[in-house]
Amino acid sequence: MALAAFLAAGLVGCGTGTGTGTGTGTSSAATRTVDPEVTAQLDTYTKPVEEAYGGQPFSTVPAAGKKVLWVTFYSGNPFLAAVGASFQKALQSQGVSVSTCDGKGNPVDVNACISQGVAQGADAIQVDGPEATTYANALTAARAANVPVLSGGAVDAGGPLPAGLAAQSSQPFELTGQLAADWIISDSKASAKALFLTVPDVIGSTQEEKAFSARMKAKCPNCTVTVAGTTLANWATDLATTTSAALLRDQGIDYVVPAFDPMTQFVNPAIQQAGKSSSVKTVTVNGSLEQMKQVKAGGVAAEIGIDLNALGYIEADQVLRVLSGVEPVAVAYAPVRIFDATNVGSLKLDEPSRAAGTWFTGAGSYADQFASRVWTK
Numbered sequence: 001m002a003l004a005a006f007l008a009a010g011l012v013g014c015g016t017g018t019g020t021g022t023g024t025g026t027s028s029a030a031t032r033t034v035d036p037e038v039t040a041q042l043d044t045y046t047k048p049v050e051e052a053y054g055g056q057p058f059s060t061v062p063a064a065g066k067k068v069l070w071v072t073f074y075s076g077n078p079f080l081a082a083v084g085a086s087f088q089k090a091l092q093s094q095g096v097s098v099s100t101c102d103g104k105g106n107p108v109d110v111n112a113c114i115s116q117g118v119a120q121g122a123d124a125i126q127v128d129g130p131e132a133t134t135y136a137n138a139l140t141a142a143r144a145a146n147v148p149v150l151s152g153g154a155v156d157a158g159g160p161l162p163a164g165l166a167a168q169s170s171q172p173f174e175l176t177g178q179l180a181a182d183w184i185i186s187d188s189k190a191s192a193k194a195l196f197l198t199v200p201d202v203i204g205s206t207q208e209e210k211a212f213s214a215r216m217k218a219k220c221p222n223c224t225v226t227v228a229g230t231t232l233a234n235w236a237t238d239l240a241t242t243t244s245a246a247l248l249r250d251q252g253i254d255y256v257v258p259a260f261d262p263m264t265q266f267v268n269p270a271i272q273q274a275g276k277s278s279s280v281k282t283v284t285v286n287g288s289l290e291q292m293k294q295v296k297a298g299g300v301a302a303e304i305g306i307d308l309n310a311l312g313y314i315e316a317d318q319v320l321r322v323l324s325g326v327e328p329v330a331v332a333y334a335p336v337r338i339f340d341a342t343n344v345g346s347l348k349l350d351e352p353s354r355a356a357g358t359w360f361t362g363a364g365s366y367a368d369q370f371a372s373r374v375w376t377k
Contacts (some may be wrong), residue, residue, distance in 0.1 A: 022298035049335040049360045061321035064095035073129025075102040086312025107134040127154040132162040139164045167318040167328035177211030182370045196256040198229035205259040243270035261286035307335040309357040310366035319371035
């Protein structure tokens with residue numbers, strides 16, 4: 001996940017627990033038909049993902065022996081930790097050494113990490129989590145020292161490349177928001193009251209929420225959406241009360257969508273304490289092992305999963321391209337798959353399976369694809 005700079009314009013209720021609905025909230029037999037486009041997209045993304053990567057094969061020989069600094073926004077974030085583990089493994093397989101620096105959830109520390117990397121002679125720096133604007137000063141200094149800086153997991157990689165960055169990659173934030181909406185529309189038979197819990201200082205979260213709300217409005221006129229949330233630093237203190245307050249204000253809410261998996265540790269207990277466990281379903285995004293187990297157990301209704309192993313290899317691929325003098329991939333996305341009761345039972349829910357990416361492809365992994373078809377020595 002990513003730290004971002006500011007609350008997006010027009011985002012309703014973030015940080016306060018308040019929100020406004022969209023849609024009429026009424027329904028009839030004639031209007032509660034699920035849009036065929038929603039059904040088709042669900043069918044596509046509940047199936048195993050076909051291994052495919054847009055980057056052309058290239059030689060990694062020029063990158064061998066070089067040094068890379070991996071800067072994580074917060075080392076305690078399981079999403080970033082999983083990406084980082086694959087990132088390091090991938091680069092080391094190509095003879096690139098990797099050191100790490102923990103931003104400790106603070107932009108000041110992230111800037112200090114980047115400055116440290118420049119001072120210690122890093123050949124490239126990969127920053128996972130924060131939006132580039134939050135480390136603009138260090139980014140300028142890195143550019144002056146001819147040290148390329150790459151971004152991962154901060155903003156949707158389909159957007160413009162921020163000034164000063166050599167390349168970027170990410171989960172497809174807009175797609176994951178759209179898929180969460182599709183699942184709810186289908187499950188509710190096009191009549192849902194959803195609460196989306198966003199993180200106003202994480203721009204990827206606001207992008208996900210906007211896509212979710214737009215999809216619900218476009219494809220489910222009888223649905224309503226309420227937006228609330230808290231900043232990343234205040235999850236432990238505010239997220240449960242924000243959830244409870246929203247459920248109290250609108251007793252009809254029947255779906256809660258935390259923007260990211262780790263939020264469920266605060267959200268689900270709040271749903272239980274409100275006496276809503278039997279009437280409210282949780283739909284979340286990331287695909288962490290703990291939340292996947294909750295899908296199987298019934299504590300989470302659906303998971304919009306990101307192949308974190310693949311994302312680590314994709315980030316490594318971008319770094320290797322930059323170090324080898326090869327043009328980076330313009331839009332580098334991690335694969336996505338929807339997990340729910342219809343497919344989670346067939347998966348082996350353990351750390352080796354998660355790390356291998358077999359939840360997504362069914363067999364093999366992106367590690368195999370890069371090693372055998374993309375990178376050459």
